Amino acid sequence: MASPPSLERALGDPREHGAPAGHRATLTSDERRELPSDVEQALVDWGFGAELVPVSLGGRWRSTEDLVRRLLPIFRRDPAIGLGHGVTSLMAAVNVWTGGSEAQQQELAARLLSGARVAVAFHELDHGNDLLRNECVAVRENDAPAWRISGRKEVINNINRAESVLLFVRTAPAAGPKSFSLLLWHKDQALGGRARTDERVLTAGVRACQIGVAELDQLRIPADALVAGVGDGAAVALRAFQVTRAVVPALATGTVDAALRLAVQYLRGRHLYGSPAWELPHAQGTLARAWGTFLVADALARATVRALHLHPDECFVVTAASKYLVPTLINDVMHELSVLFGSTFYAVSDDYGVFEKWLRDLIVLPIGHAGSTACLVSIVPHLPSWARRSRKGTPYDSRLFSPHTELDEVDFSHFGLGAGHGDSFSAPLESDVVAAALAEAWPDLVPVLGRWRVELELVRDEVSCLSPQELAPGASPRAFALARRLTQLMAAGAVIGSWHEGRGVHSSPFHRHPSAFPLALHLLSESLPGGPSGRTGLDPDVWAGFDVGAMAAAVAAAVDSGFSLGIEELPLHWTTTIHAPTQGSREA
Amino acid sequence: MTSATTTTDDIVAWISSRVSEYGAVDAGPLDAGSVLAELGFDSVYALTLCGDIEDHYGLEVEPTIVWDHPTIGALAQAIRDRVESS
Numbered sequence: 188m189a190s191p192p193s194l195e196r197a198l199g200d201p202r203e204h205g206a207p208a209g210h211r212a213t214l215t216s217d218e219r220r221e222l223p224s225d226v227e228q229a230l231v232d233w234g235f236g237a238e239l240v241p242v243s244l245g246g247r248w249r250s251t252e253d254l255v256r257r258l259l260p261i262f263r264r265d266p267a268i269g270l271g272h273g274v275t276s277l278m279a280a281v282n283v284w285t286g287g288s289e290a291q292q293q294e295l296a297a298r299l300l301s302g303a304r305v306a307v308a309f310h311e312l313d314h315g316n317d318l319l320r321n322e323c324v325a326v327r328e329n330d331a332p333a334w335r336i337s338g339r340k341e342v343i344n345n346i347n348r349a350e351s352v353l354l355f356v357r358t359a360p361a362a363g364p365k366s367f368s369l370l371l372w373h374k375d376q377a378l379g380g381r382a383r384t385d386e387r388v389l390t391a392g393v394r395a396c397q398i399g400v401a402e403l404d405q406l407r408i409p410a411d412a413l414v415a416g417v418g419d420g421a422a423v424a425l426r427a428f429q430v431t432r433a434v435v436p437a438l439a440t441g442t443v444d445a446a447l448r449l450a451v452q453y454l455r456g457r458h459l460y461g462s463p464a465w466e467l468p469h470a471q472g473t474l475a476r477a478w479g480t481f482l483v484a485d486a487l488a489r490a491t492v493r494a495l496h497l498h499p500d501e502c503f504v505v506t507a508a509s510k511y512l513v514p515t516l517i518n519d520v521m522h523e524l525s526v527l528f529g530s531t532f533y534a535v536s537d538d539y540g541v542f543e544k545w546l547r548d549l550i551v552l553p554i555g556h557a558g559s560t561a562c563l564v565s566i567v568p569h570l571p572s573w574a575r576r577s578r579k580g581t582p583y584d585s586r587l588f589s590p591h592t593e594l595d596e597v598d599f600s601h602f603g604l605g606a607g608h609g610d611s612f613s614a615p616l617e618s619d620v621v622a623a624a625l626a627e628a629w630p631d632l633v634p635v636l637g638r639w640r641v642e643l644e645l646v647r648d649e650v651s652c653l654s655p656q657e658l659a660p661g662a663s664p665r666a667f668a669l670a671r672r673l674t675q676l677m678a679a680g681a682v683i684g685s686w687h688e689g690r691g692v693h694s695s696p697f698h699r700h701p702s703a704f705p706l707a708l709h710l711l712s713e714s715l716p717g718g719p720s721g722r723t724g725l726d727p728d729v730w731a732g733f734d735v736g737a738m739a740a741a742v743a744a745a746v747d748s749g750f751s752l753g754i755e756e757l758p759l760h761w762t763t764t765i766h767a768p769t770q771g772s773r774e775a
Numbered sequence: 776m777t778s779a780t781t782t783t784d785d786i787v788a789w790i791s792s793r794v795s796e797y798g799a800v801d802a803g804p805l806d807a808g809s810v811l812a813e814l815g816f817d818s819v820y821a822l823t824l825c826g827d828i829e830d831h832y833g834l835e836v837e838p839t840i841v842w843d844h845p846t847i848g849a850l851a852q853a854i855r856d857r858v859e860s861s
Contacts, residue, residue, distance in 0.1 A: 361812070363842070363845075364818065364842050365842055365843075365845075568818065568819040568822040569822060571822075571823070572822065572829070575826065575829065603837050604838050604839055605835070605837050655820055656797075659817070660819070
């Protein structure tokens with residue numbers, strides 16, 4: 188299938204008043220708590236549903252990195268549309284691609300291709316991310332080929348308007364992971380009983396999303412609604428959600444790209460102390476910190492997406508690491524930028540009001556189906572196996588960090604629930620090839636790599652001392668800290684690997700801007716034990732040797748030339764020219 | 776450590792000793808019929824046991840092996856099958 192047209196081109200410059208999903212329209216949609224119907228229709232016409240369907244089932248999804256690239260334009264405008272239109276259908280669908288029968292997969296593919304939605308009804312408020320305590324019950328009827336379901340599913344996106352719903356239900360009373368199953372409820376095939384889905388849940392972020400409650404009372408659906416076997420629900424979901432744990436953070440980086448873009452425009456237009464705020468060293472330092480932190484987040488997010496194809500056995504831990512650390516870093520960036528906007532952050536304005544909305548939206552990210560803390564909890568018990576296997580050494584895999592890697596379809600059967608055979612993300616830290624390249628290009632950074640190597644050894648050693656009791660969900664602070672340090676090690680590996688593979692690639696920020704790599708690596712290294720606390724801006728005493736002005740100018744250069752920001756700088760192809768208030772802007 | 780002559784009974788004894796060693800689970804007298812979940816053996820202990828299986832038998836196993844073989848005897852048999860075929 189030929190590549191679809193770029194959504195960036197189709198939607199145009201979001202700063203233009205009247206643009207679909209433009210900043211003004213996005214604010215209105217947020218205030219009304221309604222998704223914009225024109226944009227939703229445009230997405231249906233564009234074939235959003237086909238993005239969620241693997242090529243082998245007639246859709247457009249082959250490389251997940253390409254899927255991310257194609258959907259990023261939505262998140263550059265409004266994450267509420269991305270989630271609400273949306274990405275939650277992907278969360279449901281991946282369970283069927285993982286565990287469904289051929290007939291179920293074909294039927295769901297046909298429905299998605301026609302623009303239908305699937306809600307993902309797992310969540311019960313009393314149990315948060317603790318799936319194994321869920322109470323919504325399904326019973327197989329003895330005298331009829333049907334399931335009978337009763338219970339509540341809460342805070343479910345699109346529950347009312349979705350044509351289908353994937354339900355996570357209890358099918359046995361016993362404690363333990365084998366007591367849950369997945370049922371795919373096509374609303375047009377229900378056999379009886381009652382289902383109320385019109386109770387809306389109002390949220391502070393992603394206000395336009397149609398989030399609600401399903402109240403099921405003896406709902407009867409056909410027996411063939413069962414996805415995988417009875418009792419397989421948890422095993423299927425824990426595999427399938429690895430895909431969405433990788434994809435959602437990678438998409439959310441699009442909103443940060445947009446926020447940085449807006450910050451540049453704001454700083455240039457705002458005059459303080461007789462000159463543009465842009466010229467204030469503190470403002471430049473704040474922007475630079477935001478950009479550098481963003482590069483760390485995007486490097487980890489994007490490599491995690493590639494890992495779905497290249498190292499699926501490692502993805503249980505890797506995707507949990509990304510879903511923990513990337514939203515955390517993204518929210519740090521948004522907070523940093525809110526300082527830049529100053530009092531404008533609180534004003535509802537056509538030009539900049541959307542930033543405050545994005546900040547509210549992105550706070551949702553660490554909650555959701557795979558909450559950030561839940562992700563950290565799920566890493567903890569894998570730490571001993573991780574240490575054992577990572578000590579054996581994992582070969583450096585350049586494909587994981589290269590934007591040019593060709594990725595074939597995801598093989599859902601390859602995802603596991605263990606720690607994986609090795610650790611391809613910390614491998615760049617131990618690679619002699621990478622170390623030699625670093626010594627040649629950035630001799631000043633060799634000691635920084637050395638500190639990360641020491642950290643890797645320390646974490647392995649400390650993990651080996653953990654007792655089983657310390658690994659439980661009520662884990663000791665020490666175990667939590669070690670899991671967090673592992674996610675940071677993986678981010679360091681992703682940054683260094685992405686530099687190594689990107690340093691000769693035209694679209695890589697590490698090629699385009701000499702300041703990008705040392706900035707990203709030094710910022711991440713602040714998280715090493717003994718690093719500074721209360722980090723904000725770039726303290727002139729600490730960053731004296733760095734050209735902070737050049738860092739800010741790098742961000743502005745990408746914005747002026749109409750390129751995306753992040754781990755890939757690609758032309759946005761907006762039809763309108765971007766007019767910067769200062770000289771030096773040029774067309775893409 | 777292990778050999779082709781390792782019997783299922785040996786593995787039952789080994790699993791029982793590991794489970795007792797973890798301490799937090801309600802060990803008592805264990806045998807092939809003991810159901811791990813009933814011992815308070817949750818997913819964390821399942822992962823810990825998987826790590827011990829890897830160290831002791833040289834097998835990388837998924838934690839689902841513990842879900843799919845709920846008694847010590849069934850789990851021992853599953854390990855025995857994998858040792859044989861490895």
